[in-house]
Amino acid sequence: MPKKTNPVAQRSGTSTNIILTAIVLIVAVVVIGGVLLFNRGGESQAGPGEAVPASVLHPKGSNMVSQGPKGAPTLVEFVDYQCPSCYSYYQNMTSKIEQEYEGKINFVVRNYPLDMHQLAVPAAKAVEAAAMQGKFEQMYHKMFDNYNSWAAAPSGQQLSTNKQAAVRQFETFAKQIGLDVAKFRADMNSQEVAQRVEQDRADGSKAGVQGTPTFYLNGRNFELTGNTAQDLDNLRQKLDGALAK
Secondary structure, eight states, X not given: OOOOOOHHHHHHHHHHHHHHHHHHHHHXXXXXXXXXXHHHOOOOSSOTTOOOOHHHHSXXXXXXXXXXXXXXXXXXXXXXXXXXXXXXXXXIIIHHHHHHTTTTSEEEEEEOOOTTOTXXXXXXXXXHHHHTTXXXXXXXXXXXXXXXXXXXXXXXXXXXXXXXXXXXHHHHHHHHTTOOHHHHHHHHTSHHHHHHHXXXXXXXXXXXXXXXXXXXXXXXXXXXXXXXXXXXXXXXXXXHHHHHO
16 A cells, blocks of 8 residues: 655655755855955945045055155055066066156055965065154165065075065165164064055055056056056156146
């Protein structure tokens, strides 16, 4: 004789399956949404074609490697000191712009350390610690002029992850540029410096920064082609045009 099925039990099992499926779908949506939000980063406060507010790009007290007269064009770079592309652009574009337009433009440098670079945050903190003693520009140059001494692994084939060795090198830089090394060391580990680095990164995300280096000229994104020579010429043209106004 065929065994009778229990309608109540069958409905109960079906309901349980539906509930479990719904829970799985909800969790999946939350996880995927969180991943997308994390990867997207901050949204730009400026619409298409609009300038990013100065309060976001270069608030009062931002570090500068060049300062021009009132009303001078303002170039802002968001930088990761261990980023190979930032190093390349420093060698082939920004160092030249700094020399050629010194005293004519405002050249602001903000921190945007990327998570993929293990020494990016310590380097940013070292530069900010130097800025606490009025030596931002000198440490900025030390970082890039001696990039291979701390940012690259001994083999030269990959980036270094040796934080202790990097910090020792940063302290050597501090001594070379005349800093109080004990104060430099304390400032590097201070909450104030950590907050400054994170504020720069937060402002970069608000501006729409997604990678480094990223440049803004008078509030508008200066798009890079990946060809440093071409980008140098393009930036010169834009700066000359802005200075002529």
